[in-house]
């Protein structure tokens with residue numbers, strides 16, 4: 198009898214665990230036909246994010262951060278976890294701040310992306326606990342070509358690696374236990390790893406490794422082809438990679454280290470993991486001495502993919518300006534083998550437009566950096582002004598997030614963002630083309646300052662489209678085998694998505710559609726339109 202009761206009890210526990218994991222599966226990224234989607238609670242999710250300042254994850258600072266998240270209508274907060282805080286004493290872990298973040302996020306129904314500030318933070322060791330900083334011999338930094346010390350940790354040291362693995366697995370283990378709700382949807386491993394002021398470590402230990410053979414993983418023909426070097430079966434770093442050898446060695450060494458930390462954490466709790474990059478100029482293939490070397494810059498993505506397979510994606514931190522550069526960066530990180538996610542972007546009004554491009558590419562989210570304005574009042578006029586383009590975009594996207602995430606995943610969206618020249622842009626939609634004119638007033642006569650126009654055009658069927666935009670007009674014309682035919686709008690409706698259904702508010706006609714097509718003002722609006730030839 199006793200055995201039967203125990204068996205029934207075990208079955209009940211098993212069934213309820215199954216039910217729980219089935220109802221609330223772990224966040225994960227899926228890939229299909231070279232496109233990607235983040236699933237949270239089993240449903241498509243777009244990270245409409247904001248990142249707190251570096252020193253804002255302390256309970257006393259959080260009210261300002263939450264106020265900013267609210268102002269922005271963000272659904273996700275990116276916030277650091279500091280190694281120096283959780284393991285202030287070696288081997289003793291304090292997750293009270295993580296608890297605070299979890300509880301506060303849940304009350305607000307906001308998700309978290311945690312940033313593991315550990316061995317690397319912007320290339321330095323500044324978030325290592327004091328007990329490590331005080332043992333520089335055991336946890337050394339790197340050296341430049343002249344043997345001078347560089348403010349950047351060595352990726353070649355077992356003691357550092359083991360300490361990081363230990364702390365990171367404790368963090369992931371804690372989340373597994375403390376977060377059955379999956380408030381935390383993703384974790385960033387380290388922060389902008391790499392080295393400034395030297396392309397690689399030139400310490401005797403590193404030099405010995407550099408003079409050795411390139412590991413076989415990097416000699417695969419596909420990798421060598423991707424790196425634009427001749428196929429070989431063996432050789433030293435210098436021989437195989439020539440004048441890029443120093444940088445590739447640094448990238449491999451750092452990526453291997455972080456790959457091991459990520460793999461250990463993932464084995465405990467398999468959340469999606471990513472690494473963010475301090476970018477290099479995306480247009481000119483500059484020398485590694487001009488940017489942070491060894492992080493996942495666009496030119497070493499193939500090395501990172503091989504060295505750190507437990508990392509789900511490599512993500513660009515966008516502080517470059519100008520649409521040509523920004524769009525090129527989005528292109529470089531949107532790859533069949535890499536999910537596009539922008540975890541940091543300069544918190545200015547202009548950058549909000551790129552959210553549209555990220556969504557259209559099937560990217561999983563976007564987040565400006567420093568949303569809490571470092572103790573400035575988020576209610577002040579200056580702060581409010583900066584929040585507006587994010588707040589209005591996020592608020593609208595939230596009403597139709599599932600649809601947008603799904604359309605992006607299926608490749609049904611074309612996005613257009615205004616360039617500095619403010620010129621019209623034409624989008625190919627198969628049997629139709631759409632020309633986007635930027636500006637407001639009749640036909641866009643009043644130019645946008647700054648150039649902040651943006652549009653998404655979703656192709657629902659051959660003749661029907663969802664249009665979302667701000668500060669532009671969208672005009673259709675027959676294309677393909679119906680080029681040159683007469684045409685007209687059959688119906689243009691303005692409305693809102695509610696629970697997956699478009700609810701029209703009014704039919705647009707006359708002045709609202711006659712001047713270079715339906716027009717969009719400062720506030721993003723959603724239109725559904727059908728066009729016909731005649």
Ligand code: DGJ
Pocket residue numbers: 251319388389514541566
């Ligand atoms: C990029 C880093 O990843 C952030 O943590 C922060 O330092 C910003 N730069 C700018 O301040």
